[in-house]
Amino acid sequence: xxxxxxxxxxxxxxxxxxxxxxxxxxxxxxxxxxxxxxxxxxxxxxxxxxxxxxxxxxxxxxxxxxxxxxxxxxxxxxxxxxxxxxxxxxxxxxxxxxxxxxxxxxxxxxxxxxxxxxxxxxxxxxxxxxxxxxxxxxxxxxxxxxxxxxxxxxxxxxxxxxxxxxxxxxxxxxxxxxxxxxxxxxxxxxxxxxxxxxxxxxxxxxxxxxxxxxxxxxxxxxxxxxxxxxxxxxxxxxxxxxxxxxxxxxx
Numbered sequence: 399x400x401x402x403x404x405x406x407x408x409x410x411x412x413x414x415x416x417x418x419x420x421x422x423x424x425x426x427x428x429x430x431x432x433x434x435x436x437x438x439x440x441x442x443x444x445x446x447x448x449x450x451x452x453x454x455x456x457x458x459x460x461x462x463x464x465x466x467x468x469x470x471x472x473x474x475x476x477x478x479x480x481x482x483x484x485x486x487x488x489x490x491x492x493x494x495x496x497x498x499x500x501x502x503x504x505x506x507x508x509x510x511x512x513x514x515x516x517x518x519x520x521x522x523x524x525x526x527x528x529x530x531x532x533x534x535x536x537x538x539x540x541x542x543x544x545x546x547x548x549x550x551x552x553x554x555x556x557x558x559x560x561x562x563x564x565x566x567x568x569x570x571x572x573x574x575x576x577x578x579x580x581x582x583x584x585x586x587x588x589x590x591x592x593x594x595x596x597x598x599x600x601x602x603x604x605x606x607x608x609x610x611x612x613x614x615x616x617x618x619x620x621x622x623x624x625x626x627x628x629x630x631x632x633x634x635x636x637x638x639x640x641x642x643x644x645x646x647x648x649x
Contacts, residue, residue, distance in 0.1 A: 419530060420503075420507060423507050423510070423511065423523065424507075424510060424593060427510045427511060427513065427514060427597070428596075428597070428600060430514055430516075430519070431513070431514065431597060431600045431601060431604075432600065432604040434513070434514055434515060434516075434601065435605060436601065436605050437515065441602070441605075441606070444598075444601065444605075445598070445619065447513070447515070448513065448594060448597070448598055450512075451509045451510070451512040451513050451594075452509060452590070452594050453509075454505055454508055454509040454512060455505060455506045455507075455508070455509030455510070455590050455594075456509075456590070457505050458501075458502040458503065458504065458505025458506035458507075458508070458509070459502065459506060459583065459586055459587060459590065460502075461491070461498055461499075461501055461502035461505065462498075462499055462502035462503070462506075462583060462586065463579045463583055464490075464491055464498075465490070465491050465492075465498045465499055465502065466578060466579055466582055466583060467574045467575050467576065467578060467579050468489070468490040468491070468570035468572055468573075468574055468575075469487060469490070469572075469578075469649075470485075470572060470648050470649060471648060471649055486542060486546050486549055486550050486553055488553045488557075488568065489568045489569065489570040489571060490567075490568070490569070490570035491562070492557070493557065493566060493567055493568035494557070494558075494562040494563050494564075494566065494567055495557065495558055495559070495560065495561070495562035495563070496535075496539070496553075496554060496557050496558065496559045496560075497531075497535050497538075497559055497560055498562075500531050500534075500535065500560065501560060501561075501562070504527055504531075506586070506590065507523070507527070508520075508523065508524075509590070509594075510593055510594070510597060511523045513594075513597055528560075535559060535560075539554065572648075575646050575649055577643070577644045577645075577646050577649075578644075578646050578649040580634055580637070580638075580644055581634075581637075581638050581644040581645075581646075584630070584631060584634035584635065584638070585631070587627070587630070587631075588627050588628070588630065588631035591623060591624060591627030592624065592627065594623075595620055595623055595624040595627075598619070598620065599615055599616070599620065602615045602617065603615050
């Protein structure tokens with residue numbers, strides 16, 4: 399019992415600091431990035447690799463969006479500052495995996511790590527992520543287990559914690575809400591676009607010193623990619639902060 403309480407206390411502490419984890423991961427990526435040469439020696443090939451890693455992060459964002467699109471307010475998986483749950487999510491993606499939002503986060507962070515093309519660094523990232531979030535997941539499950547008892551245990555016993563099962567999907571009770579996704583995840587999409595744009599600029603700066611000296615490292619790709627992302631962010635933020643068009647009752 400004492401060990402369980404210790405794990406719970408550790409998880410509670412890590413839960414409060416989890417918003418700083420992405421920054422630490424990204425800071426390391428940017429510090430290491432100047433040592434990473436262009437993929438196969440050319441910018442065009444490197445852009446292809448950047449697109450592939452962005453796709454990995456996009457899959458993570460898709461997992462988050464699919465989760466949030468069906469999830470009601472005040473349920474397990476929607477707590478951001480403290481443990482909150484009126485019911486245990488057991489339908490939709492929660493019928494396949496217990497912590498889909500953390501799975502989505504893992505894939506989002508994995509994308510920038512893969513830009514470095516270093517197996518050892520990627521392996522350390524995976525181990526770090528699992529070790530850090532294991533305590534947080536334990537704390538969330540400890541809270542749910544105490545609050546919902548057998549209802550939670552029955553669902554947890556048949557549902558994997560992190561790696562989704564491929565069968566047994568249960569249709570959600572609520573309809574899919576694109577408005578809810580747009581309202582809650584627009585910063586995530588723009589953040590991804592900004593990070594990958596900046597990573598590309600860093601590589602151009604260090605791999606093409608002639609462009610760096612002339613101050614001409616901003617390429618047409620950056621204008622299209624970052625520009626469209628910035629416009630989307632500004633529009634979504636306006637709709638979220640200045641209107642009620644994206645409000646959905648019960649979400």
